[in-house]
Amino acid sequence: MPVKKPLVIVTRKLPEAIETRMMELFNTKLNPDDHPLSQAELIEAVKTADVLVPTVTDRIDGRILAHANPNLRLIANFGTGVDHIDLAAARQRGITVTNTPGVLTEDTADMTIALILATSRRLAEGERVIRTSEWGGWSPTWMLGRRIWGKRLGIIGMGRIGTAVARRARAFGMSIHYHNRNRVSEDIEHELEATYWESLDQMMARMDILSVNCPHTPATYHLLSARRLKLLQKHSILVNTARGEVIDENALTRMLVGGEIAGAGLDVFEHEPAVNPKLVALDNVVLLPHMGSATIEGRLDMGEKVIINIKTFADGHRPPDRVLEGLL
Missing domain, CATH: 3.40.50.720 (NAD(P)-binding Rossmann-like Domain)
Known part of the structure; x- marks a missing residue:
């Protein structure tokens, strides 16, 4: 019997090759017009997602996570910095947070x-x-x-x-x-x-x-x-x-x-x-408009790390890029 694909909600538009691969591997909901999600939209996302893929433009604080459905167990951040995510609130809810270190x-x-x-x-x-x-x-x-x-x-x-x-x-x-x-x-x-x-x-x-x-x-x-x-x-x-x-x-x-x-x-x-x-x-x-990491190669590498983290987690293993609170 086929294993159910996790519902992955991506908050911003990612490189086409990354989005295509995510569509193949997971039940993926994309953001085709690349608009920054409002607080209400982020709340709706955590109410249904198994995996959330946010970026630095998304503030995932305790008020957002209070609405998370029980199946949300992974926040796979597209980026290295995670100061926009309330790590303590995620830990309290049993949600693993990953990032994309090294590639930028x-x-x-x-x-x-x-x-x-x-x-x-x-x-x-x-x-x-x-x-x-x-x-x-x-x-x-x-x-x-x-x-x-x-x-x-x-x-x-x-x-x-x-x-x-x-x-x-x-x-x-x-x-x-x-x-x-x-x-x-x-x-x-x-x-x-x-x-x-x-x-x-x-x-x-x-x-x-x-x-x-x-x-x-x-x-x-x-x-x-x-x-x-x-x-x-x-x-x-x-x-x-x-x-x-x-x-x-x-x-x-x-x-x-x-x-x-x-x-x-x-x-x-x-x-x-x-x-x-x-x-x-x-x-x-x-x-400059926050473009220090803005290279084609860097964005692709980030996306590949996100995919690996999600796939590893979905397969029941520890994702390689877990963020541990207090070790940043």
Whole structure:
């Protein structure tokens, strides 16, 4: 007798190849017009799904999960970060949560370096000048940026992505410094010639470039507070490809407006998709619409991990990418 396929509800449009394979393997309900689901729609989804496949745009909190039907036993997140899912509420209801670690490391590290370059060398500002036909020709003192060779790069969060950023930064001649919950191995420190700072405050006060590469958790919310941001030097730039909530965005905006730091490259924002209008008006800021992981290869790899997690779980085995509360 054929085994009943689990009902899998996917909250956003995924790559066509992934959706097709999911339709073959599971009883799958897709979101063809890719609209972000409302709270009411998410409640309806958890009322019927055996497996929910959300993304970062879906806030799966306790109020949503309170409506979950008894057969909902897996939330297979399409993405690495799970700060939008109430892990404690899921655990209380016996729901396993999985994510897609590792597959976005190189893409996000590439984007981090791109933002470091773009902010230091004023690339976005220069591109806007061309598009607005304001360029009057080359001048030896116009549109001067800063060299990144020889600069000190401070990395907050030396996990997979932070380490990948450090390897790239070494090729650009930067000196690697890092702050992490745990010190990395001696082999990695030796390879990267990396300096570990137990004190984030002490590291920040000495860096030319600061890169945020840690996850958003209750412990890292506003890790870069108004007080800490004041530690940065006036010539420093700040790059964030992790989560907007790690930085006090209002405090950062005030410092940028006041010229207290040189610039920022931001791919994520505290209140996405809303962006502070004062940030948008600044020339010394490079703003991107949360596209650090947006490569064709990365999205396909994410989808394949989701499928493996669902298939493994449906077959009665432990999925490979379980998220354990407290270990993020």
